[in-house]
Amino acid sequence: MDQAAGAEKAAWIAPSAELYGDIRLAEGVSIWPKVVMRAEAAHIEIGAFSNIQDFVMIHYGNDCPSIIGEYCSITHHATVHGATVGDHCLIGINATLMDGCVIGENSIVAGHCIVSEGTIIPPDSIVGGVPAKVIGKRNNRLANRLNAVAYFENAVAFARGNYRRWSDEDYKEKMRALMAEWSAGEAPKP
Numbered sequence: 001m002d003q004a005a006g007a008e009k010a011a012w013i014a015p016s017a018e019l020y021g022d023i024r025l026a027e028g029v030s031i032w033p034k035v036v037m038r039a040e041a042a043h044i045e046i047g048a049f050s051n052i053q054d055f056v057m058i059h060y061g062n063d064c065p066s067i068i069g070e071y072c073s074i075t076h077h078a079t080v081h082g083a084t085v086g087d088h089c090l091i092g093i094n095a096t097l098m099d100g101c102v103i104g105e106n107s108i109v110a111g112h113c114i115v116s117e118g119t120i121i122p123p124d125s126i127v128g129g130v131p132a133k134v135i136g137k138r139n140n141r142l143a144n145r146l147n148a149v150a151y152f153e154n155a156v157a158f159a160r161g162n163y164r165r166w167s168d169e170d171y172k173e174k175m176r177a178l179m180a181e182w183s184a185g186e187a188p189k190p
Helices: 141-159 169-184
Strands: 018-025 036-046 057-059 066-068 079-081 125-128 133-137
Touching: 057 066, 066 079, 141 169
Parallel strands: 018 036, 036 057, 036 066, 057 079
Antiparallel strands: 125 133
């Protein structure tokens, strides 16, 4: 595994993750088991407090980087290939994002979707299908941000050898407090 730029700022990188080439990690990022990222030509960029979950594959596209925004969750078995994901997005289990597609901020891409090359998804979208299309509109910022923060909390715990953070009572209370605070208005970073 190459040393990714910014790896020292990451919350946690699983020992089984494989990162090669020009990969840029921001503060609080977590990279979970069996993730593979390869950036031999264009780069891969992961924004602050985003999580790349188990078995995700990220590669660059035809001369275009893969860019993941802040507070995003790229969930299990997803593939990102030369795509751009805006801030506060959730990419569902086994979804595929192809070259040049753009997912607007605060969006959810449902599991098993295939977002075709060059597709532009506007902000606040719910996306489903093969090929993927917008099936609903809703600002998912709060839910997606809370999911990303849950993974940040878990990553910090994993880095310390605590593999049961989500069952801790203080964790549950912290998440309830964040939800209440963020529902009332924008909050600072975790």
